[in-house]
Amino acid sequence: MVIATRGLTKVYGRVVAVDGLDLEVQEGEVFGLLGPNGSGKTTTILMLLGLTEPTRGEARVLGFDPVREPLKVKARVGYLPDSVGFYGELTAWENLRYTTRLLGLEAKEAEARIEEVLRRMGLWEVKDRRVAAFSRGMRQRLGLAEVLLKRPKVAILDEPTLGLDPEAAREFLDLIRQLKAEGITLLLSSHLLHQVQEVCDRVGLFHKGRMVLVGTVEELARRVLGGGYEVHLEATPGLGEALRALPGVIRVEEEGGRYRILAEEDLRPQVARLAVERGSLLGLALRRPSLDEIYARYFQEVAHAA
Numbered sequence: 001m002v003i004a005t006r007g008l009t010k011v012y013g014r015v016v017a018v019d020g021l022d023l024e025v026q027e028g029e030v031f032g033l034l035g036p037n038g039s040g041k042t043t044t045i046l047m048l049l050g051l052t053e054p055t056r057g058e059a060r061v062l063g064f065d066p067v068r069e070p071l072k073v074k075a076r077v078g079y080l081p082d083s084v085g086f087y088g089e090l091t092a093w094e095n096l097r098y099t100t101r102l103l104g105l106e107a108k109e110a111e112a113r114i115e116e117v118l119r120r121m122g123l124w125e126v127k128d129r130r131v132a133a134f135s136r137g138m139r140q141r142l143g144l145a146e147v148l149l150k151r152p153k154v155a156i157l158d159e160p161t162l163g164l165d166p167e168a169a170r171e172f173l174d175l176i177r178q179l180k181a182e183g184i185t186l187l188l189s190s191h192l193l194h195q196v197q198e199v200c201d202r203v204g205l206f207h208k209g210r211m212v213l214v215g216t217v218e219e220l221a222r223r224v225l226g227g228g229y230e231v232h233l234e235a236t237p238g239l240g241e242a243l244r245a246l247p248g249v250i251r252v253e254e255e256g257g258r259y260r261i262l263a264e265e266d267l268r269p270q271v272a273r274l275a276v277e278r279g280s281l282l283g284l285a286l287r288r289p290s291l292d293e294i295y296a297r298y299f300q301e302v303a304h305a306a
C-alpha cells in the first residue's frame with residue numbers, strides 16, 4: 001500500500017475538517033479525492049505530507065509516518081499545491097534551478113533533469129521566459145515539472161486543473177495519464193468531478209470531512225444509480241416503453257428521439273437491434289456514468305432517508 005490512513009481526523013476548533021478517514025491507495029493507482037469546496041480534501045493532503053498534524057488517527061505514506069518522518073515523506077513524494085508559488089521575476093529554468101538547489105542536486109545532474117522535465121512538459125521553448133508572463137496552464141505544467149524533478153514514486157496534486165480552460169485541462173489530464181503509465185502513484189483532489197473522473201482508477205467522494213463513497217466510477221454508479229452503464233441512443237421517437245422492457249435496463253430518459261439508458265451492462269447490441277426494428281438508428285454511444293449525477297443522487301437519498 002503506498003498510502004494508508006486509519007481514523008485520520010483533523011479538528012480545527014469546532015470544525016471537523018477530516019473525520020475518521022480510512023484511505024488506501026495502491027501502487028500505480030490514480031486515486032481522486034473528490035468533493036465540493038471545504039469538504040476536507042486539502043486538509044487530508046496536508047496531513048499526508050506532514051504539513052499539518054492530525055488530531056487523531058494515523059497515516060503511512062510509502063511506509064513512513066508523516067508526523068514522525070516528514071522529511072522522508074517529502075523526499076519521495078511530489079506535491080503540487082492548489083496555488084503554485086514561483087518567482088515571477090525568474091525564468092522557468094531559473095525557478096527549477098532554485099528547486100534543484102533545495103533538493104541538493106549537483107549542477108550537472110540538476111541541469112540534465114531540468115532539461116528533461118521541461119521538455120516533457122512542453123516548456124523547453126519558453127524556458128528563458130519570466131514566469132510572471134506564463135498563463136495558468138503553463139504555470140501548472142511548470143508545477144508538474146517541478147514535481148518530477150524529484151523523480152517521485154508518488155505525486156499528490158491539489159486541484160490540478162482548477163482555472164484551466166478545457167483544452168489546457170485535457171492536456172494536463174493527458175500528462176497525468178503518462179505519469180501513471182510510468183508507474184507513478186497519483187493522488188489528486190478536485191471538485192470538478194466530471195473532469196477528473198476520466199483519469200482516476202478509483203475515487204473517494206468527500207462530504208463534510210467524511211469520505212462517503214469509495215470505489216471505481218462503475219462501482220459507485222452501480223451502488224448509487226443501480227447501473228454502471230449509460231447508453232445514449234438517437235432514434236425514432238416513442239421507443240421509451242420498449243427500451244424499458246429490455247432485460248438489464250434500469251432507467252430510460254427520453255427527449256424527442258434522444259434517449260439516455262441506464263443499464264446493468266453494456267446493452268448497445270440489444271438497443272441497436274430494437275432501434276433498427278422499430279424505425280431507424282441515428283446514433284449510439286456508451287458513456288461512463290457521471291460522478292456529478294452519482295454524487296447528487298447519493299445526497300438526495302441521504303436527505304430522503306433522514
Ligand SMILES: Nc1ncnc2c1ncn2[C@@H]1O[C@H](COP(=O)(O)OP(=O)(O)OP(=O)(O)O)[C@@H](O)[C@H]1O
Pocket residue numbers: 012015016017018035036037038039040041042043044191
Ligand atoms: N487552517 C485552518 N483553520 C481553520 N479551519 C480550517 C483550516 N483549514 C481548513 N479549515 C476548514 O476545514 C474544512 C475543510 O477544508 P479543506 O480546505 O480541507 O477543504 P477542501 O475540500 O480542500 O476545499 P477546497 O477545495 O476549498 O480547498 C473547511 O470547513 C475549512 O474551512
